[in-house]
Amino acid sequence: MLEKKYDPGSVEATWYAFWEEKGYFSPEFQAAGKAYAITIPPPNVTGELHMGHALQHAIHDAVVRWKRMQGYRTLCLPGTDHAGIATQMKVEQQLFAEEGKGRHDIGRETMLGRIVAWKQQYGGTILKQLREMGCSYDWDRERYTMDRSYARSVLSAFVRFHERGWVYRGRRMVNWCPSCGTVISDLEVEEREHEGHLWHIRYPGLEGGPDVVVATTRPETMLGDTGVAVHPEDRRWQRAIGKRVMLPIMDRPIPIVADRYADPEMGSGAVKVTPAHDPNDYDIGLRHGLPEIQVIGFNGEMTGEAGAYRGMDRFACRNAVIADLKELGLLERIEDYEHMVPHHDKCGTSIEPLPMDQWFLAMRSLADQALPALKKRKIKYVPDRFREYSVEWLENIQDWCISRQIWWGHRIPVWTCEGCGKMLVRVDAPDRCDACGSRDLAQDPDVLDTWFSSALWPFATLGWPDQAEDLKTFHPTDLMITGRDILYLWVARMIMTAVEFVDEIPFGTVLVHPTVQTRDGKRMSKSLGTGIDPRELIKRYGADATRLSLLYQCGSSQDVRFDADVVDNHLQDSPITESCRNFCNKIWNAARFVQMNLERDDVHSAATPQVDPFDTADRWILSQYNHTVCAVTGSLEAYRFDEASRTLYEFVWNAYCDWYLEIAKVRLNDVDPEPGTTARRVLVHVLEGALRLLHPMAPFVSEALWQQLPHSGEALIVAKWPEADRRRFDETAEREMALLRKVVGTIRNIRGTMRVPPGRRADVHLKVNSVEVANVLTRFEVYLGALARVADLRIGADIVRPPASASAVLKDVEIFVPLQGLIDLDLERKRLKKEIEKMEALLGGLDRKLSNTGFLNNAPAEVVTKEKGRHAQYRSALGRLNENLEAVTS
């Protein structure tokens, strides 16, 4: 016997262990099916589950479970990313906290050992959290971007790119993070708004030339200025071009050059040029042969080139330079200035653009190879607009700086012979030089950008470069589910590498899911205190409710405003998740009811049970059920999880529980056993099907209940996905039930308004306009009795309004509830007047419509006929309402 309440905690661990033990997560379980594969976007090994992950994996697991039930040989491959910078940072922090040491104090090898140890101890907690969510992934195939075989894939890719001639060493302006001590990619740069200043500085003219006033947001960089640029057509500066000015403080004469970069509209029209510290200035420097003077070092402190400021922190230096300029009387003006400052998204340090030698990967050919797949829609994007953006991004792609000056990662497989200088590029470390035989080989100290390894994810996890069985079976994969933020950074690169290395697009569909925001549309972030830990949701409402709530809110727009109150990163409450929990409890109790009423010989049958053809309720719920099967399947096919969950919620709660189950109670209590038997079979059949539909979205409660009901097969997780039986669509039953619901609702309304005590039965007289309606209502007599608490029911065309009765007018039925002694005439008049007003408004609208010749001439005939019919109906209803009002007025 089921408990009175659904307790997620006691169910989740048990069934998860059961599934895993039985091996249902492995595609081998369905050896016969057609393959369906997803490789999950590997979260950082340092990561912890946040709401974005929770949504992403609610989707992943819903799709995977659904496909598994459809009989596919389903693989969802999990894993983690070694996240070079993030992981190294974490271990460095730990090292510093515990021993007060930096990584250079312990050396590269020791540091790497520490990181490996750290991963073994703490890494991958996020994968455990995915299990708590119920994710049915193939843990036997779990991969890590630093495991041995994955490393082989990564190095092989590098070597092949090198053979193609696409890997090169070049000097470029790169984004340097002084805190992490490494270059980072453009895509890891986050522009943050900064309320700073614009300092206007006077550079005194030399050789009879004019003084120049330049403006800057970074005065400390002036120490490295090697020129001033003006626009070649700027008339104010014609005579100054070619002359020099004196750079203050450094007392270095620097030239005034003509360059189109200078904007005559801005300030004085002259711009200072610091080739070593600004990407634009770097280009100007190249065009005019200006020297680079690097005054800010890689550690963020001023270099020897900064003269007296040497060793000073870059921000302290800014203040010092300003003070000194002020003293020299050369600081013309200070303006408040709001602008964007680039920061490293991982550590929050403001990045320093610096020219450096780095490894690059030429992207043009890779992009060109991949573009046709996108343009010809070989990959489906959901929503499609993201395909367009990806095309645009690939068309304007820049070469990729792939080297990083950190230790944790795939070390660049390039060795230089100390003997003859030859460069060796190998997957396996060479022990001697090909050319001169020297054993004195030095490996490049840098490691590859973490995204270089994740770019290979779909096929590297399946065994590439080997001709692995999994690669043949599961590649190309079917679906890639991702957020917008890494659409280019990651997804576009996976497409390019797959086309290059396995000559296939890596996935058939890219599903771009919404971003989870706070209720008021703000970014959900721990540092803002607006983050929710999904585990708090799970703990409070259960994993199923958490998943349902995420899916229920996952519509076609680009954001999900998660309905929850959060204070200080802690969940206060989440109304929508609570609703979902209540839904789980609802279906739990529906199952409990069915279970309580089961008899020994009730077995589950996949076939639709025989129904009494005259029983509208049976036919109706089967019709509704089969429509629900269609709708839910269709919604899942369109990845509309909000629709799928809403449809199911409404079916279970508003159709099955509110109406069918209540009607079934009447039948189960019938003295004749026959109606009860049919009702039990229908109850079981429909509930069993609803549980199957629910399983992808709420796996735990559905499995737990399914196991308690008559069923065939050993587990719901591998049960067959329902197929709609269209022969059960039944318009007549739908129409008749709609009438019953309307009549019951109206009687309840009258009872409520007239404050008829709920326990008290009341007589009801129904005046009908046709024999057909009379017959339908007569068949519903017992249901009306139970659902609307009717005592004596009279039905007929010749019903006369009983005295002292409340009344209501429906399309085919006029309802009278005699209430001698109970009726409050004022209330009844008010009720009727309200109805009359409503009806008059409707009628007014229709009058206008039907007297509009434009409408009569242009609207389709069927619409006109329909509106005329409605007009007649409303007119008659209004007449009867007025009669009834008169009857209670006299």
Added chain:
RNA sequence: GGGCGAUUAGCUCAGCUGGUUAGAGCGCUGGUUUCACAUACCAGAGGUCACUGGUUCGAGUCCAGUAUCGCCCACCA
């Protein structure tokens, strides 16, 4: 600066290709401890569909513009 998305009840959101009285959940009001469920049941109140124009017989739905919020991209001192 460019692109995209959103704007419907107090809150979170549905509303497909334009055509019955714009829906749901939560919240609110009133009633019910009725033998599945008080995490429930029954009823009720609550909306000039952001604004302004346009197309149309007819617009929440299509088009244009405006406003507000948000996201992505962009080297402007």
